[in-house]
Amino acid sequence: MNHDARRYFALPSPFAMKRGGELHGARVAYETWGELSAARDNAVLILTGLSPSAHAASNDEDPSPGWWEAMIGPGKAIDTSRWYVICVNSLGSDKGSTCAASINPATGEPYRLDFPELSLEDVAHAAHGVVNSLGIEQLACLIGCSMGGMSALAYMVLHPGSVRAHISVDTAPQAQPFAIAIRSLQREAIRLDPHWNNGHYDDGDYPEAGMSIARKLGVITYRSAMEWNGRFARIRLDPEQRDDNPFGLEFEVESYLEGHARRFVHTFDPNSYLYLSRASDWFDIAEYGNGSVMEGLKRIRIKQAMVIGVSTDILFPLEQQEQIADGLRAAGAEVEFVALNSPQGHDAFLVDIPNYSRAIGGFLGRL
Amino acid sequence: MNHDARRYFALPSPFAMKRGGELHGARVAYETWGELSAARDNAVLILTGLSPSAHAASNDEDPSPGWWEAMIGPGKAIDTSRWYVICVNSLGSDKGSTCAASINPATGEPYRLDFPELSLEDVAHAAHGVVNSLGIEQLACLIGCSMGGMSALAYMVLHPGSVRAHISVDTAPQAQPFAIAIRSLQREAIRLDPHWNNGHYDDGDYPEAGMSIARKLGVITYRSAMEWNGRFARIRLDPEQRDDNPFGLEFEVESYLEGHARRFVHTFDPNSYLYLSRASDWFDIAEYGNGSVMEGLKRIRIKQAMVIGVSTDILFPLEQQEQIADGLRAAGAEVEFVALNSPQGHDAFLVDIPNYSRAIGGFLGRL
Numbered sequence: 001m002n003h004d005a006r007r008y009f010a011l012p013s014p015f016a017m018k019r020g021g022e023l024h025g026a027r028v029a030y031e032t033w034g035e036l037s038a039a040r041d042n043a044v045l046i047l048t049g050l051s052p053s054a055h056a057a058s059n060d061e062d063p064s065p066g067w068w069e070a071m072i073g074p075g076k077a078i079d080t081s082r083w084y085v086i087c088v089n090s091l092g093s094d095k096g097s098t099c100a101a102s103i104n105p106a107t108g109e110p111y112r113l114d115f116p117e118l119s120l121e122d123v124a125h126a127a128h129g130v131v132n133s134l135g136i137e138q139l140a141c142l143i144g145c146s147m148g149g150m151s152a153l154a155y156m157v158l159h160p161g162s163v164r165a166h167i168s169v170d171t172a173p174q175a176q177p178f179a180i181a182i183r184s185l186q187r188e189a190i191r192l193d194p195h196w197n198n199g200h201y202d203d204g205d206y207p208e209a210g211m212s213i214a215r216k217l218g219v220i221t222y223r224s225a226m227e228w229n230g231r232f233a234r235i236r237l238d239p240e241q242r243d244d245n246p247f248g249l250e251f252e253v254e255s256y257l258e259g260h261a262r263r264f265v266h267t268f269d270p271n272s273y274l275y276l277s278r279a280s281d282w283f284d285i286a287e288y289g290n291g292s293v294m295e296g297l298k299r300i301r302i303k304q305a306m307v308i309g310v311s312t313d314i315l316f317p318l319e320q321q322e323q324i325a326d327g328l329r330a331a332g333a334e335v336e337f338v339a340l341n342s343p344q345g346h347d348a349f350l351v352d353i354p355n356y357s358r359a360i361g362g363f364l365g366r367l
Numbered sequence: 368m369n370h371d372a373r374r375y376f377a378l379p380s381p382f383a384m385k386r387g388g389e390l391h392g393a394r395v396a397y398e399t400w401g402e403l404s405a406a407r408d409n410a411v412l413i414l415t416g417l418s419p420s421a422h423a424a425s426n427d428e429d430p431s432p433g434w435w436e437a438m439i440g441p442g443k444a445i446d447t448s449r450w451y452v453i454c455v456n457s458l459g460s461d462k463g464s465t466c467a468a469s470i471n472p473a474t475g476e477p478y479r480l481d482f483p484e485l486s487l488e489d490v491a492h493a494a495h496g497v498v499n500s501l502g503i504e505q506l507a508c509l510i511g512c513s514m515g516g517m518s519a520l521a522y523m524v525l526h527p528g529s530v531r532a533h534i535s536v537d538t539a540p541q542a543q544p545f546a547i548a549i550r551s552l553q554r555e556a557i558r559l560d561p562h563w564n565n566g567h568y569d570d571g572d573y574p575e576a577g578m579s580i581a582r583k584l585g586v587i588t589y590r591s592a593m594e595w596n597g598r599f600a601r602i603r604l605d606p607e608q609r610d611d612n613p614f615g616l617e618f619e620v621e622s623y624l625e626g627h628a629r630r631f632v633h634t635f636d637p638n639s640y641l642y643l644s645r646a647s648d649w650f651d652i653a654e655y656g657n658g659s660v661m662e663g664l665k666r667i668r669i670k671q672a673m674v675i676g677v678s679t680d681i682l683f684p685l686e687q688q689e690q691i692a693d694g695l696r697a698a699g700a701e702v703e704f705v706a707l708n709s710p711q712g713h714d715a716f717l718v719d720i721p722n723y724s725r726a727i728g729g730f731l732g733r734l
Contacts, residue, residue: 181621
């Protein structure tokens with residue numbers, strides 16, 4: 001049994017990047033679930049957030065649970081007995097796709113900071129290439145979560161007619177200054193770590209402190225104060241679990257963040273993190289609408305959409321989902337706007353499975 | 368002309384700390400404005416947030432603007448032609464009071480991490496000592512802003528009868544997990560900076576990167592996303608102001624944070640920052656009420672209070688001010704609760720002078 005479910009799509013070479021520069025011999029990794037119909041009209045593409053791989057769910061080749069395991073499978077909200085589901089690892093991510101940690105064929109060394117500037121439009125183009133290579137002219141549905149929601153907007157505006165229906169999950173039509181500030185600080189924590197060494201680290205000399213701070217700050221902004229009041233309150237660790245100094249781990253919430261950071265560092269290439277993070281800052285659908293978000297969204301031609309957001313999301317606030325819904329509606333799509341009150345904040349789509357299943361499963365069921 | 372308006376109060380020696388340990392020969396710095404009445408019944412004490420000094424406003428001895436300049440002076444909201452105003456630099460802060468950077472008389476060397484664990488109760492006791500030393504038995508009003516609001520609650524619960532009226536500004540009756548998480552991450556950024564060197568830095572080898580990250584994270588949580596949408600949107604720096612690399616300063620909001628950080632580092636002792644930050648995590652009025660915030664607040668005996676909070680404050684959310692108002696009311700005080708919609712977040716008390724002047728000036732005028 002082959003435990004690697006990953007397949008690879010070789011990008012056209014050279015692959016020109018939006019902001020300049022090009023990649024030679026680049027590829028993106030993807031996985032699939034279900035069967036493509038004879039008419040090739042049942043494909044659902046999922047574009048991911050900043051860190052997930054293409055392994056969104058278990059499959060025969062790789063039975064380990066995926067990052068959206070509870071949502072994808074036979075009889076689940078994204079029902080693989082009906083849909084042919086594709087999940088692509090973003091170009092620039094280190095989970096099988098070409099990224100800053102890949103070998104630059106021009107030098108035989110890793111790109112590191114010589115990787116060209118990455119945009120979510122490049123991520124979208126690469127994903128569109130995968131879909132095309134599978135002989136699919138039009139997706140039945142394009143689902144984008146978090147950063148992937150921005151990549152999805154890029155996909156639809158750059159490839160008119162390539163998508164019938166769209167599900168937008170906890171995302172934004174452009175980065176707002178609060179989100180830019182948070183990401184900028186995450187990047188700064190990595191870049192100020194001496195072990196980052198201007199991109200020239202290796203696994204034995206890895207910017208662990210910087211990545212740890214970046215991840216903790218991510219987790220703080222992915223969740224919500226409301227959830228934590230109920231979950232952690234002011235609970236302390238048992239004395240034997242505590243550090244011996246007044247600034248060490250004492251409260252449960254500190255230990256929770258530490259656990260998240262430990263599981264994250266060394267599983268993500270720091271330079272790739274920097275590139276994807278900056279790409280998120282740069283994305284702005286208004287570039288396609290003469291500086292207007294609404295006009296940019298109005299250039300997207302799809303039939304139906306569901307736009308989901310959460311009132312406790314501080315990184316991609318609900319008003320931004322409403323903008324997307326309004327824009328797609330103004331563009332002529334039939335749009336359902338779902339405002340959830342999940343306490344988990346931005347990460348609700350990974351945690352509040354009942355509400356997201358109901359919304360997404362319901363929408364897909366009506367297609 | 369003497370440009371130092373600071374006066375010093377020598378704490379009783381030894382000065383026992385709440386969490387254990389004691390200080391010998393310690394002092395706190397303070398400044399005053401206005402004249403104490405013959406009956407000594409017109410004193411207003413201000414307890415500050417984490418970083419400000421006792422120089423809340425200009426005075427004859429030091430004409431430089433103070434941190435609450437617009438609020439304090441003749442005819443201003445805190446009217447120094449009527450009130451005798453005192454502002455104390457918190458014990459543990461490095462603006463003249465004994466702190467981790469002070470010389471430990473037992474060794475002749477700076478305390479650094481040998482400074483005993485600091486609590487806001489210690490800060491409150493020290494401030495109460497200043498007031499007593501001025502011959503004042505009861506404050507006409509105790510004003511506490513941010514961390515100083517928590518110190519003020521400690522002051523009132525530990526010194527019954529010492530305060531007639533109270534103004535609570537953008538604070539909390541206990542630290543919630545979101546605020547603990549943010550502060551924990553700020554401390555981690557400092558502690559992970561190799562230049563921190565377990566507290567053994569000096570000004571030539573100062574943990575600038577860690578302090579910069581801590582300050583930026585502070586500023587992000589002191590302001591609000593809403594304000595920044597209006598103020599910065601996605602405005603870019605002029606090309607000649609930008610860094611040459613894709614991760615350098617590009618957006619106005621990044622430059623704004625950088626400016627704040629540059630003005631902050633080297634003006635604050637990192638170890639003192641750690642101590643005051645942790646003291647804020649530890650404070651919990653529920654300790655005085657058998658684990659109940661409400662019961663803790665009910666032990667405070669004052670006549671009148673005004674409790675002010677801001678709907679955009681993510682660090683000390685409005686619900687926490689409402690808790691304070693409810694608790695003081697249940698304790699028998701006449702309480703006005705003022706919920707402002709200032710867009711500036713936690714820092715509104717420093718910025719939205721019209722609204723804060725109206726509230727505070729109105730309340731003091733009615734005393």
